[in-house]
Structure formats: C-alpha cells, structure tokens
Amino acid sequence: MSPQATTLSLMRSWPTDDGVVALGGDYNPEQWPQEVWRHDVDLMTRAGVTFVTLGVFSWSWLEPEPGRYEFGWLDEVMDLLADASIAVDLATGTASPPPWFSHRYPESLPVTREGVRLAPGSRQAWCPSSPVFLQHATALTEQMARRYHDHPALALWHVSNEYGCHHLPCWCDVCAAGFRDWLQERYQSLEGLNDAWGTAFWSQRYTEWEQVCVPRATPAFGNPGQALDFWRYGSAALLRQFTAERDVLHRLSPGVPVTTNFMTMDHFRLLEYAEWAKEVDVVSTDHYVVHASASTSVDPRAELAFAADLTRGLSGGRPWMLMEHSTSATNWQPVNEAKVDGQLLRDSLTHVARGADTLGFFQWRASQAGAEKFHSAMVPHAGPDSQVFREVTRLGEVCARLGELVGSRVLADVALIWDYTSAWACGLDAHPSVLVDAGTVAHELHASLREQGVTVDVVPPHADLASYAVVVVPTLYLCDTATAAAVAAAAESGAQVLVTYFSGIVDEQDHIRLGGYPGAFRELLGVRVQEFHPLPLGSCVALDDGSTGTLWTEAMDVVDVAATEVVARYADGSLTGGPALTRRRVGHGAAWYSTTRLDRSGTSALTRRLCEASGVVAPVTNDGAVEVVRRRLVDDDGAHTWRFLINHGRENAAVDLPGHDLVTDRRVDGAWTLEPGDVAVVREG
Numbered sequence: 001m002s003p004q005a006t007t008l009s010l011m012r013s014w015p016t017d018d019g020v021v022a023l024g025g026d027y028n029p030e031q032w033p034q035e036v037w038r039h040d041v042d043l044m045t046r047a048g049v050t051f052v053t054l055g056v057f058s059w060s061w062l063e064p065e066p067g068r069y070e071f072g073w074l075d076e077v078m079d080l081l082a083d084a085s086i087a088v089d090l091a092t093g094t095a096s097p098p099p100w101f102s103h104r105y106p107e108s109l110p111v112t113r114e115g116v117r118l119a120p121g122s123r124q125a126w127c128p129s130s131p132v133f134l135q136h137a138t139a140l141t142e143q144m145a146r147r148y149h150d151h152p153a154l155a156l157w158h159v160s161n162e163y164g165c166h167h168l169p170c171w172c173d174v175c176a177a178g179f180r181d182w183l184q185e186r187y188q189s190l191e192g193l194n195d196a197w198g199t200a201f202w203s204q205r206y207t208e209w210e211q212v213c214v215p216r217a218t219p220a221f222g223n224p225g226q227a228l229d230f231w232r233y234g235s236a237a238l239l240r241q242f243t244a245e246r247d248v249l250h251r252l253s254p255g256v257p258v259t260t261n262f263m264t265m266d267h268f269r270l271l272e273y274a275e276w277a278k279e280v281d282v283v284s285t286d287h288y289v290v291h292a293s294a295s296t297s298v299d300p301r302a303e304l305a306f307a308a309d310l311t312r313g314l315s316g317g318r319p320w321m322l323m324e325h326s327t328s329a330t331n332w333q334p335v336n337e338a339k340v341d342g343q344l345l346r347d348s349l350t351h352v353a354r355g356a357d358t359l360g361f362f363q364w365r366a367s368q369a370g371a372e373k374f375h376s377a378m379v380p381h382a383g384p385d386s387q388v389f390r391e392v393t394r395l396g397e398v399c400a401r402l403g404e405l406v407g408s409r410v411l412a413d414v415a416l417i418w419d420y421t422s423a424w425a426c427g428l429d430a431h432p433s434v435l436v437d438a439g440t441v442a443h444e445l446h447a448s449l450r451e452q453g454v455t456v457d458v459v460p461p462h463a464d465l466a467s468y469a470v471v472v473v474p475t476l477y478l479c480d481t482a483t484a485a486a487v488a489a490a491a492e493s494g495a496q497v498l499v500t501y502f503s504g505i506v507d508e509q510d511h512i513r514l515g516g517y518p519g520a521f522r523e524l525l526g527v528r529v530q531e532f533h534p535l536p537l538g539s540c541v542a543l544d545d546g547s548t549g550t551l552w553t554e555a556m557d558v559v560d561v562a563a564t565e566v567v568a569r570y571a572d573g574s575l576t577g578g579p580a581l582t583r584r585r586v587g588h589g590a591a592w593y594s595t596t597r598l599d600r601s602g603t604s605a606l607t608r609r610l611c612e613a614s615g616v617v618a619p620v621t622n623d624g625a626v627e628v629v630r631r632r633l634v635d636d637d638g639a640h641t642w643r644f645l646i647n648h649g650r651e652n653a654a655v656d657l658p659g660h661d662l663v664t665d666r667r668v669d670g671a672w673t674l675e676p677g678d679v680a681v682v683r684e685g
C-alpha cells in the first residue's frame with residue numbers, strides 16, 4: 001500500500017456525507033493493461049467520479065489457483081484510487097467462480113428443471129445451495145477482508161452481485177436436500193407439511209421426508225404449496241450465502257457497511273427483497289430501462305419510477321444507492337436502444353428524486369472483448385471525446401451541487417403495497433386466467449398517480465401505513481391476516497383505501513379464504529364475490545361511467561348496503577347491471593373495490609377521486625409530461641425542501657416556483673419555463 005494512500009479521509013457510512021451525491025460505476029481494471037489505470041483515474045477525476053465498485057467479477061484474478069491469492073494488482077488499483085480520493089465499494093469477488101472451481105466441483109453447477117446441468121463459461125454458474133461454493137466464497141471474502149479492511153479507499157463492501165440473476169431456481173439434488181432441511185425447519189413435522197401443501201389432494205400425502213422433492217417437471221400441474229415454498233426456499237438459500245459473507249466482513253472489517261445490489265426492476269421477481277432488506281447495512285439496487293417489460297402497458301420511465309419507489313420502500317424511506325444503471329444502451333435486450341440527448345441526466349435525477357443518494361453505472365470503461373462489449377459505459381469505445389462522456393461529466397457537476405439534499409427524505413402521501421411472495425403465488429399454475437399478473441395493475445395505478453404528480457411509496461406488506469392519505473392494494477392475491485388488518489386500520493383512521501380484483505384470495509399457505517371473495521378484504525369492502533369472470537385476451541366490458549374493463553370481472557354482491565355505494569356497474573357482458581366498482585364508508589376513511597382492470601382514463605379518474613377525497617393535492621403537471629417529486633430534510637436549521645421537475649414532454653412547461661435550481665445553478669423566480677427534456681431541482685424558498 002502506498003504511503004500517500006493513508007492520507008484519504010474515510011467515509012465510514014454510506015450514502016456519502018461528503019457533500020455530493022456520490023457518482024461512480026463498476027470498474028473492471030483487470031480487463032485493461034496497467035497503463036490505462038492511471039489514465040482512468042485522471043478521467044474519473046475529470047468526470048467528478050467519487051466512488052467505484054471494484055472486483056465484482058475478479059475471482060479468477062484474485063485466486064488463480066485454489067488457495068493461491070494474487071492481490072498485487074488490486075493493491076495498486078486501490079492505492080491509485082485512494083490517492084485520487086475516490087472511494088471504493090469493494091466487491092468480495094464471489095459473484096462468479098473461476099473455471100478451476102467449476103472443473104473441480106462440477107456438482108456446484110446449477111441444474112435446470114428438465115435436469116440439464118448448466119456449463120461454466122458464462123457467469124454466476126453456481127448452485128444457490130452449494131456448500132462447497134459457500135466454503136470457497138467465504139474463504140475469499142475472508143482474504144479480502146483481512147487484506148483491505150483498513151485500506152483508506154475502502155468505504156463499502158459489496159457482496160457478490162445481483163443474487164439470483166442467472167442461477168435461480170436450481171433443481172439439483174443439493175437443492176433438493178437443502179429444500180427438505182428448510183421445510184423441516186419451517187413445518188417441524190410431516191403433518192405440518194402435508195397440511196400446508198394440501199396433500200390430501202391427488203394422493204400426494206408424504207410419509208417420509210426423503211419422498212419430498214423440488215418441483216421438477218411433472219405430468220400434470222404440480223402442487224402449488226410446493227411450488228410457492230420452492231420460491232421461498234430459493235430466496236432464503238441465497239440469503240444464507242449473503243449473510244455468511246456479510247458476517248465474515250462484519251467480524252474482520254467492523255464499521256464498514258455491507259451491501260449487495262438488488263434488482264428491483266419489474267422483470268426480476270426472484271427474491272423476497274423485504275427479507276433481504278433487513279440484512280443489508282444499506283439498500284442498493286440496479287436499474288436498467290427495459291423497452292418491453294413484464295407490465296407492458298406501462299411506459300419504461302414509469303417503470304423506472306416504480307422501481308425507485310419500491311427500493312425506497314424496501315429501505316424504510318431512507319436514502320438508498322443506485323448501484324448500476326446505464327449511460328446509454330444495454331446489450332441484452334432484443335433491440336438495445338441508445339439514450340437520446342439528456343436522457344442520462346433525466347434518468348439519473350429521477351432516481352435521486354425518488355431517494356437515491358448514490359448514482360452508479362455499469363460500467364466505467366466499455367469492454368473491448370467479452371459478452372458485454374456492446375454495453376454502454378461512462379467511457380464509451382469512442383473514448384472521452386464523446387457525447388456520453390460529456391453527459392457523464394455534466395452529471396458529475398450536477399451531483400456535486402446536489403450534495404445539500406443528501407440524507408433528505410422523499411415526501412409521499414400514498415402507499416402502494418407490493419409483495420413478491422404474493423406475486424409468486426399469483427403467477428402459479430391452474431389459476432382462473434393466465435393473463436393475470438400481479439404487477440399489471442400495480443404498475444398502472446402507480447403510473448396514473450405519477451402522471452398526476454402524486455408520489456407513491458411502494459411498500460412491503462408489513463410497512464407502517466399510519467401516515468398515508470391513500471393506500472393502494474393492487475391484486476394482492478396472497479395476504480396474511482396482519483396485512484389485511486393494517487389496511488383496514490388505515491381506512492378506519494382516515495385513509496382512502498383501494499383494493500383491486502383477485503386480492504385477499506389465499507392465506508400464506510395458498511389456501512383459499514372461504515366464504516366468498518375477496519376473503520381477507522370482504523368485511524372491509526362490504527361486498528362478497530361468488531365467482532370470477534375472467535375475460536379472454538382482447539375482449540372488454542363497458543362500465544356505466546363510460547370507462548371499460550379488460551382482463552377480469554367478478555360477480556359481486558354488496559353486503560353492507562347501508563355503507564357501501566356502487567360507484568360503477570357493468571353496462572354489458574355477462575355481468576350487465578352488476579356492481580363493478582364500489583366504495584364503503586369506513587371510520588374516517590373509505591374502502592374502494594375495483595373488480596376489473598380499468599382502462600387508462602378509468603384508472604386516471606379513479607386515482608383522481610381517491611386523491612380528491614383524501615385531500616392529496618397534486619401540483620399542476622402539464623398533462624402528465626412533467627414528473628414532480630419533493631424531498632425534505634429536517635436538520636438543526638429547520639426544514640429544507642427540494643422539488644424535482646422533469647419535463648418528459650415535447651412542450652415547454654410553465655412553472656411558478658421560486659427558489660434556486662441546482663441543475664443550472666441559478667435563481668428562479670415568478671413564472672419560468674422548463675423546456676422539453678430539461679430537469680430542474682429547485683431548492684424551494
């Protein structure tokens with residue numbers, strides 16, 4: 001370690017408290033000759049980079065042979081970064097084992113549902129349950145922690161990478177054994193398991209633990225309880241891999257926070273992040289704009305906003321880190337669209353608006369070889385004399401000015417409940433319609449509120465709902481009793497609660513709540529549904545308020561006639577005349593129920609009514625083109641607020657908000673104009 005390296009004063013907490021929104025990215029110096037490193041560090045300084053994530057895929061460089069470690073190159077890079085006051089988010093390097101590992105331990109390779117063992121030669125080629133992987137990964141982590149725990153550049157530990165991506169689920173025998181152990185712990189006895197999985201059905205009763213398998217390919221539909229528990233197990237098995245490494249780091253590198261990057265994007269739903277969030281010292285996530293997402297009806301920037309709001313919800317409202325996003329195109333979509341001028345700043349500041357205090361990119365320098373050579377980077381193939389690098393440098397200047405809002409919280413009046421476990425259960429086989437996806441209505445309602453300038457906290461089921469004026473419960477198919485009670489309590493104490501179709505249907509074991517749908521919410525909503533009437537793809541029904549419904553309808557009766565108003569009825573189709581949308585007065589608030597997937601204008605009218613009824617005032621938003629979010633900091637000098645305004649539209653937006661715009665670093669007063677594509681971050685007052 002160079003003597004100068006010790007001069008860097010350390011950040012021992014993250015997000016940073018050194019007066020900037022942290023800016024950086026994945027740095028993979030092993031892909032480049034040594035002479036490029038110094039140049040990289042100079043360029044980083046020019047661009048305002050304050051941190052890098054180092055060593056994510058470096059295992060084969062750090063441990064080229066079993067037990068032989070080579071740290072010289074990493075020492076040099078760490079020292080260079082320390083000398084330049086660039087903080088390091090140091091990876092444990094365990095995301096992808098080297099070829100020697102897979103060659104020596106072929107049983108550590110993941111297996112597909114059809115029983116095909118996957119080959120090495122890509123990345124993350126390891127089975128989530130593998131004990132031999134755990135042993136080698138924690139051994140490398142220990143070496144890393146011993147070597148770098150007091151390095152002046154070290155600010156954060158980064159365990160593995162995007163757990164679950166590529167290697168989950170795995171159906172190998174090691175997973176089968178791990179699954180059985182996990183089930184024994186969960187159910188204690190075979191009777192417990194048989195009850196939970198409803199094995200009285202189709203002669204599935206187990207009499208020995210050895211008979212219990214992972215849900216491999218079966219002749220007919222598999223057991224839903226088994227399938228749901230297998231999802232849970234996959235998340236728990238990987239969480240155990242994470243906590244094993246984290247515990248090594250906490251022991252050998254005390255005081256340095258530990259994270260692992262989540263993937264809170266719509267298309268990745270493999271981990272129960274509400275459980276993971278409890279185990280990390282700081283929540284971090286990755287986000288890439290996907291042009292054809294699972295919830296296809298929602299525009300990609302609305303999905304970005306949802307992912308950011310969800311990450312904040314997982315972080316309990318605290319600021320979080322955006323570990324990775326892209327300066328421009330990705331390389332893994334069918335068609336990888338480049339970002340247009342200014343999109344980099346807009347996307348980045350949308351994340352900051354919604355609570356990120358760190359902006360990371362994949363990656364610093366675009367690779368010359370390998371599977372990701374066509375992925376954009378902070379320094380593209382064209383080099384620093386490029387539009388992308390200029391935009392990165394501009395972002396660096398803005399991040400430096402945004403330092404004053406680091407630590408502030410996002411202000412939101414609306415909570416929307418998002419539950420990964422319920423989404424898994426909702427997507428299981430043999431349901432009334434394969435077209436129902438838990439994310440669809442969640443994203444549509446969120447997008448509708450965003451269009452109106454209303455900020456939504458996307459929260460896990462057990463979040464505290466007490467402070468929200470509106471609580472949205474979109475297609476929460478699986479719902480435990482405590483969550484249902486919390487939603488009811490929110491309505492009692494004044495919130496406008498909206499529950500949508502196919503909610504509250506089953507308990508945690510995926511057993512139907514009997515007596516009529518929507519079981520867990522029947523009483524709160526004052527209604528009872530006897531039968532679902534899902535709609536075929538492409539068909540729709542008219543409602544008597546002028547809106548239409550698609551996807552799903554329900555034959556519903558109003559039970560609490562005195563307190564429940566029918567807001568809209570079906571105007572055609574098999575349920576003509578029946579209630580489609582209801583509202584029940586509850587305590588100081590109300591509980592609304594929508595039995596269909598409303599079209600865009602119907603959704604918009606409904607979300608507006610909810611906001612009006614609860615007194616949530618949305619700022620004027622130029623027909624949804626301008627995204628608006630506020631952050632607030634309360635400190636010794638009182639309360640300070642910043643308003644983010646992002647003009648996604650093609651028209652000038654007139655703004656009447658006095659303050660100081662940190663993007664352009666100028667005073668704005670009276671009526672001023674936000675041009676198409678522009679972003680402003682106004683310190684109000």
Ligand code: GAL
Nearest residue numbers: 161162286288324330362375
């Ligand atoms: C992420 C991953 C990075 C890189 C990036 C490309 O999922 O963590 O290593 O592959 O995608 O978009």
